[in-house]
Amino acid sequence: SEIAPLARAKNLHFGSAFYYRDGWDRDEYEKHFLDNFTILTPEGGIMWGEGGLSPAPGEINFSAGNEIIGFAHENDLAVKVHHLVWHRYVEGHDPFLPQWLLEGGYGSAELQEHLKDFITQTVTHYTEKFPHTVQWWSVVNEAGANNFSGFEPNLWLDSIGESYIDSAFVWTREVAPDEAKLFYNDCFYHGTAADGQRMEHKIDHAYDVVSGLVERDIPIDGMGFQSHLTVVGYPGKEAIAADFKRFTDLGLEVYITELDVALIPPVTQKQLEQQAKIYRDLVNIALENEKCTMVSLWGFNDAQSWYESDVAPS
Numbered sequence: 001s002e003i004a005p006l007a008r009a010k011n012l013h014f015g016s017a018f019y020y021r022d023g024w025d026r027d028e029y030e031k032h033f034l035d036n037f038t039i040l041t042p043e044g045g046i047m048w049g050e051g052g053l054s055p056a057p058g059e060i061n062f063s064a065g066n067e068i069i070g071f072a073h074e075n076d077l078a079v080k081v082h083h084l085v086w087h088r089y090v091e092g093h094d095p096f097l098p099q100w101l102l103e104g105g106y107g108s109a110e111l112q113e114h115l116k117d118f119i120t121q122t123v124t125h126y127t128e129k130f131p132h133t134v135q136w137w138s139v140v141n142e143a144g145a146n147n148f149s150g151f152e153p154n155l156w157l158d159s160i161g162e163s164y165i166d167s168a169f170v171w172t173r174e175v176a177p178d179e180a181k182l183f184y185n186d187c188f189y190h191g192t193a194a195d196g197q198r199m200e201h202k203i204d205h206a207y208d209v210v211s212g213l214v215e216r217d218i219p220i221d222g223m224g225f226q227s228h229l230t231v232v233g234y235p236g237k238e239a240i241a242a243d244f245k246r247f248t249d250l251g252l253e254v255y256i257t258e259l260d261v262a263l264i265p266p267v268t269q270k271q272l273e274q275q276a277k278i279y280r281d282l283v284n285i286a287l288e289n290e291k292c293t294m295v296s297l298w299g300f301n302d303a304q305s306w307y308e309s310d311v312a313p314s
């Protein structure tokens, strides 16, 4: 059975990351995508530091994004783009910032110019090339620290200070069309702890950050919860619904932006049932909160999940 018509009937944006990996017939992959999802998120291809995307200051290669967003555009799927501002550097893997930026020794003012330029070019390019297609922008990703209540040190924070977040939203809003929603995205449920790892201090911090944005009239429309869960580390439906409610009570929309439920080998029938239950719970949380308008998976095939990649948490 196909999910897309059910989602449309419920007014729920139901999506997935799009990232074609070998081992699946391309046409089948695309058909499966269109049958089941109403929105698409390019899993990669748009972030600043991805292999060669920005070889030099001011230069951006849009070809990967054009291909994926073009596919969505041709098929009338709305798109959510990840991420305009991210900083992650994973040892042994491409950083999510370009080499020239990391090594340029730039001061705060120059960094702000480069960041504004990347945001402006990216948002303008995809908006003009594919009108009415990108409906959500993940403006700032993973600003919070996992291990304490605060921001994780990063290039932007260290040099510009916390105001880089305000600026990123303002710069995005200047060029994004009114219909596009801007959101703050982070990961709050994680890990394989048997009792479920719900990073409460991190949620509290994000709540403070986002309420600050709202109070200062910074243009933000929503809060994105990544929701990378595991079958053994599940905080439970009530806890997650209550977390979302804090943010929707601020007047924001909430988006489940990167939902996946990892199996922990050896895989048992019980695990598969728990996995299905967790997906069901998350969809129900969205259906029960009218301001939680999106459930978007981080891939739809366990065999081709990013968990197989070298950037996944171990």
Ligand code: XIL
Residues within 6 Å of the ligand: 043, 044, 045, 082, 141, 226, 258, 306, 311
């Ligand atoms: C992962 C992806 O699956 C990769 O393909 C990508 O290029 C980078 O890493 N939190 C996020 C996502 O916000 O962008 C990450 O995606 C997974 C964790």
